Amino acid sequence: MAATRERPIAIYYEHPDWFKPLFAELDRRGTPYVKENPGDHRFDPTDAPRYSLVFNRMSPSAWLRGYGHAIFYTLQYLAHLRERGIRVVNGYDAFVTETSKAYQLALLERLGLPYPKARVINHPSQAAAAAEGLRFPVVVKPNIGGSGAGIRRFDRPETLAAAAKDGGIELGIDSTALVQEFIPAEDGKITRVEVLGGCYLYAINVYSPGDSFNLCPADACQTTDGAELERKACAIDAPKNGLRVEGYTPPTQQIMDVEQIMRAAGIEVGGIEYIVDSRDGRLYYYDVNALSNFVADAPRVIGFDPFARLVDYLEQEAA
Numbered sequence: 224m225a226a227t228r229e230r231p232i233a234i235y236y237e238h239p240d241w242f243k244p245l246f247a248e249l250d251r252r253g254t255p256y257v258k259e260n261p262g263d264h265r266f267d268p269t270d271a272p273r274y275s276l277v278f279n280r281m282s283p284s285a286w287l288r289g290y291g292h293a294i295f296y297t298l299q300y301l302a303h304l305r306e307r308g309i310r311v312v313n314g315y316d317a318f319v320t321e322t323s324k325a326y327q328l329a330l331l332e333r334l335g336l337p338y339p340k341a342r343v344i345n346h347p348s349q350a351a352a353a354a355e356g357l358r359f360p361v362v363v364k365p366n367i368g369g370s371g372a373g374i375r376r377f378d379r380p381e382t383l384a385a386a387a388k389d390g391g392i393e394l395g396i397d398s399t400a401l402v403q404e405f406i407p408a409e410d411g412k413i414t415r416v417e418v419l420g421g422c423y424l425y426a427i428n429v430y431s432p433g434d435s436f437n438l439c440p441a442d443a444c445q446t447t448d449g450a451e452l453e454r455k456a457c458a459i460d461a462p463k464n465g466l467r468v469e470g471y472t473p474p475t476q477q478i479m480d481v482e483q484i485m486r487a488a489g490i491e492v493g494g495i496e497y498i499v500d501s502r503d504g505r506l507y508y509y510d511v512n513a514l515s516n517f518v519a520d521a522p523r524v525i526g527f528d529p530f531a532r533l534v535d536y537l538e539q540e541a542a
Contacts, residue, residue, distance in 0.1 A: 225275065225538065225541055225542040226254055226255045226256070226275045226276070226538065226541040226542075227255060227275070228255050229273060230255075230273055230274060230275040231255035231256050231257050231274060231275065232249075232254065232255065232256040232257075232274065232275055232276050232277075232278060232537055232538075232541050233256065233257050233258075233259050233272070233274040233276070233277045233278065234246070234256055234257070234258055234259065234278050234280060235259040235261065235264075235277055235278065235279050235280060235281060235297075235300075236258070236259070236260070236261075236280035236281065236282075237260060237261050237262055237281060237282065237285050237288065237290050237293065238280075238282055238285075238288070241280075241282075241516050242280060244517070244530045245530055245533065245534070246258075247530075248528075248530045248531055248533075248534045249534060252534065252538075254534065254537075254538060257274075259277075261281055261285070261290060261293035261296065261297055261300075262289075262290050262293050264293070264296070264300065266300055266303055268303060270307075271307040271308070271309065272304070272307070272309060274309060275310070275541040275542075276309075276310045276311070276312060276537060276540055276541040277304055277309055277310070277311045277312070278311075278312045278313070278492075278537060279297070279301065279311055279312065279313040279314060279317070279318060279513075280313075280514060281293070281294070281297045281318065281514065282369055282514045283321055283322050283367050283368060283369040283514065284368070284369020284372055285369070286367070286369075286372075286395075286396050287369070287372055291396045294322060294367065294396070297318060298315065298318060298319070298322070301314050301315040301318055302315050310540060310541070312491050312492060312536075312537065312540060313489075313490060313491055313492055313493065313513045313514075314489065315489075316488065316489030317488060317489045317490040317491070317493070317513040318513060320488040320489065320490060320511055320513060321490075321493075321511070321512065321513035321514060322366075322367050323366055323367070323399075324364055324365075324366050324367075324368060324401050324510075325343045325366050325399060325401065327488075327510070327511040328341055328343075328401070330484065330487055330488060330511070331484070331508055331511075333487070334483060334484065334487060336480055336483075336484070336508050337505065337506060337507050337508065338507050338508050338509055339403050339404040339405075339406050339507050339509055340357055340358075340403065340404045341357075341401045341402060341403035341404070342354070342357070342401070342402045342403075343366075343399065343400070343401055343402075344394070344399070344400055344401075344402060345394070345398055345399050345400075346394070346398070347386075347387045347390070347392040347394065348387055349387075350363060350383055350384075350386075350387045350392055350400075350402050351380065351383055351384040351387055353402040354377075354380060354383055354402050357402065357403075357404050358404050359377070359378060359379060359380065359404075359405075360376055360377060360378045360404075360405040361376070361377055361383065361402055361403060361404055361405055362374055362375065362376050362377070362401075362402075362403055362404075362405045363375050363377070363383075363392050363393075363400055363401070363402055363403075364400055364401040364403060365393060365394055365395025365396075365399075365400050366394075366395055366397055366399035366400055366401065367395050367396055367397050367399075368395065369514075372395075373393040373394075373395055375391070375392065375393070376405055383402075406498050406500050406507055406509070407500065407501045407502060408431075408498050408499065408500075408501060409498075409499040409500065409501040409504070410430075410501075411430050411431060411432075412428045412429060412430045412431075413428070413429050413431075413496050413497065413498045414426055414427070414428055414429075414471060414473060414477075414496065414497050414498070415427050415428075415429060415494050415495070415496050415515075416473055416477065416478065416481040416494060416495050416496075416497070417493070417494045417515055417517065417529070418481060418482060418485050418490070418491075418492070418493060418494070418495075419491070419492055419529070419532055419533060419536055420491055420492075420536050421482060421485050421486055421490070421491050422482060423478045423481065423482060424529060424532065425470065425525045425527075425529065426470075426471045426472060426473050426478075427468050427469060427470055427471055427518050427524065427525065428468065428469050428471045429466055429467070429468050430466065430467040430468070430469075431466055432466075468518055468519075468524055469524070470524050470525040470526065477497065477506075480495075480508065481495045484508070484511060488511060488513070490511070490513045492513075492515065492533065492536075493511070493512045493513045493514070493515040494512045494515030495508060495510070495511055495512070496508070496509060496510040496512070497509065517529045517530065517533075
């Protein structure tokens, strides 16, 4: 059954700006939908919501905006929807992958795909020992991250050991983190490949002016030639981080790898980031995103509006 007033599409989200283009496209078409805010959400285990489809847009970085409690709650809600037979785009399995960098590496290991070497810790005191045998620099990444939050780089074992002693290491809201080799990016860029329905949609190169770990494409508001993207296409709270973007078509092998990762993760709408090591030219997959924001001012950057295609997909799945 397609979306109707009685059975609308539900958009489950908390970020105030990222999804305005999605809502605008739904409004333009007159597609029935409702907004669900995880921060004040509740459910009855005996209830089966009358939605044609739920689109999960909950962000792991919600703890930066005061919604950390809702991240763990969302897992329970998605499990409930699965048990009640409600169609969810980016459901329980996808969100488990989104909220665990440790699990993302286990997934890449199972698939035989390259990723930066890492160890998983559950207390800052373990960081120095975990880094033994890794090539420095290393980074410490909270297991539940988002927008580069909490990531810190260490160039020498001594500085890592000192930070572990003086409280300079942040593990995040689940007290779990990665100690991982830092990969210096060839040409100062990473590549982000987006999928829709698990299939390749587009890719971009994102250039950072330094060692910024927030490479959110919705926050990148400048093209590689220096032109400013339409500001209203960027999130209001987007940092002025100097990120530059360009449309890009990856080699066929990388597209196939990304689609394989997404199938294994149960992610229908999302993005994979990979990086090429400037030291030896090796490629590494390093981030799996179920909450992947489309690049700002997409028609200018990649030549089409991905939100229109996203709503096509949601309407098709709701039917």
